[in-house]
Amino acid sequence: MHLPLVLLAYRSSVQESTACTPALLMLGRELRTPREMCFGRPPHTPAVPPGPEYARRLQDRMETAHAFARDQLQKAGIRQKRNYDMRAKGRDFNPEDLVWVFSPKRKKGRCPKLDCHWMSKKLVIVDTDCGIDDAQAILMALAAPQVQVLALTCVFGNADVNNVCQNVLRVLSVCGKEEVPVFRGSRGPLVGADCPLSDHFGSDGLGDVFKNKDPQWEQKIQKEHAVSAMIRLVSERPNQVSLVSLGPLTNLAMAVRLDPEFPQKLKDLYIMGGNMEGKGNVTLCAEFNFRMDPESAHVVLEDFLCCTYIATWEFACRNKLSWDFFDTLMSQDSAAARFMKTVTSQCWAYSRDALQNKRDVFFGPGFVSYDSYAVAAFIDPGLITASQHCPVRVELQGTIGRGMMALDPTDVLKKAHKVFVFEKCDVEKFGQLMMSSFRQM
Numbered sequence: 001m002h003l004p005l006v007l008l009a010y011r012s013s014v015q016e017s018t019a020c021t022p023a024l025l026m027l028g029r030e031l032r033t034p035r036e037m038c039f040g041r042p043p044h045t046p047a048v049p050p051g052p053e054y055a056r057r058l059q060d061r062m063e064t065a066h067a068f069a070r071d072q073l074q075k076a077g078i079r080q081k082r083n084y085d086m087r088a089k090g091r092d093f094n095p096e097d098l099v100w101v102f103s104p105k106r107k108k109g110r111c112p113k114l115d116c117h118w119m120s121k122k123l124v125i126v127d128t129d130c131g132i133d134d135a136q137a138i139l140m141a142l143a144a145p146q147v148q149v150l151a152l153t154c155v156f157g158n159a160d161v162n163n164v165c166q167n168v169l170r171v172l173s174v175c176g177k178e179e180v181p182v183f184r185g186s187r188g189p190l191v192g193a194d195c196p197l198s199d200h201f202g203s204d205g206l207g208d209v210f211k212n213k214d215p216q217w218e219q220k221i222q223k224e225h226a227v228s229a230m231i232r233l234v235s236e237r238p239n240q241v242s243l244v245s246l247g248p249l250t251n252l253a254m255a256v257r258l259d260p261e262f263p264q265k266l267k268d269l270y271i272m273g274g275n276m277e278g279k280g281n282v283t284l285c286a287e288f289n290f291r292m293d294p295e296s297a298h299v300v301l302e303d304f305l306c307c308t309y310i311a312t313w314e315f316a317c318r319n320k321l322s323w324d325f326f327d328t329l330m331s332q333d334s335a336a337a338r339f340m341k342t343v344t345s346q347c348w349a350y351s352r353d354a355l356q357n358k359r360d361v362f363f364g365p366g367f368v369s370y371d372s373y374a375v376a377a378f379i380d381p382g383l384i385t386a387s388q389h390c391p392v393r394v395e396l397q398g399t400i401g402r403g404m405m406a407l408d409p410t411d412v413l414k415k416a417h418k419v420f421v422f423e424k425c426d427v428e429k430f431g432q433l434m435m436s437s438f439r440q441m
């Protein structure tokens with residue numbers, strides 16, 4: 001007589017705890033009911049005559065069954081989540097993610113969840129010294145439908161950090177994404193300053209084309225420092241947030257000094273910077289982002305033991321796009337394209353006069369949007385078709401070598417941690433991603 005009692009308890013506890021329809025009672029099949037619960041001694045043994053005592057015992061038994069059913073329901077939920085995580089082909093999903101469970105390709109008798117490619121949004125913090133190519137890279141991240149930019153953290157580099165903040169705000173307003181928080185970070189390198197700020201993209205970083213400044217810009221910057229914001233946002237979501245670094249690595253080095261666990265809490269790290277062939281763009285052997293703060297670059301490559309991907313200067317140059325592509329990109333009818341056309345219009349870095357700079361001398365003429373490679377690799381890892389997996393170290397000494405990144409494929413340094421140094425990318429797909437990001441904004 002008490003088997004129906006157990007079923008009744010299941011049903012009521014399901015309805016109580018989930019407020020779901022009786023269809024959820026199907027879940028009862030999932031529950032593992034101990035044999036003695038169904039077939040053990042019924043509540044009226046030893047014999048109790050009908051009356052208050054019998055009712056009390058029955059009530060006790062009901063409550064035990066309720067508690068058991070609730071516990072089983074919780075465990076079933078955890079079991080289902082674990083099974084999904086182990087077997088599904090898609091990415092992990094997190095609490096509060098919205099997922100679509102219907103699959104038109106569903107085969108009869110198979111769980112639709114296991115046929116779907118579940119995608120939760122990829123979370124990212126972009127650390128930037130916002131010059132023109134950063135602006136383009138940020139536009140790309142903001143336009144990607146599967147990406148959520150948690151924060152933009154600013155660092156000195158292409159311009160003074162205050163200019164960088166204003167440039168980031170300008171990019172956000174172009175694409176109507178003012179809700180993304182902007183944090184001000186480091187104003188200079190960890191040690192000294194033996195390299196002047198770049199005028200590569202004009203003195204303000206955006207080609208010196210904007211005469212009007214937003215008088216309210218300072219109020220739009222968050223009060224919290226970029227480094228503490230970075231640590232907070234990542235600590236709140238351990239192993240879910242990627243970090244893309246597009247400028248000198250000062251904020252990142254400070255983050256690991258403040259919180260040594262910070263790198264382990266990151267999902268992964270993408271860096272635009274450094275070099276792999278000893279060719280430099282700012283000094284003979286060093287790339288700009290690393291040369292602006294070699295000590296920070298050193299700290300990051302020694303202490304960030306998370307999965308790390310590096311788009312070096314030579315990699316970007318070797319995977320350049322054509323100037324014809326650039327013309328098509330800029331002539332699109334969108335706010336982003338008009339903005340980029342304006343900021344590149346008077347910038348010598350976007351001049352096509354061949355052999356005017358080191359890049360053209362080494363790699364021939366072409367359009368290179370450096371920072372976009374790091375963001376693109378984050379958005380679609382499939383774009384990278386070849387990379388080296390090896391330890392790296394940044395040289396701190398020397399008039400020629402300071403700031404240069406050295407690759408160690410033969411393990412001379414005996415470093416346990418290896419990084420991925422990009423070698424080749426699918427340039428056509430990269431161009432398509434860039435083109436579509438301009439179209440959407």
Ligand SMILES: [Ca+2]
Nearest residue numbers: 129134246247
């Ligand atoms: Ca940059």
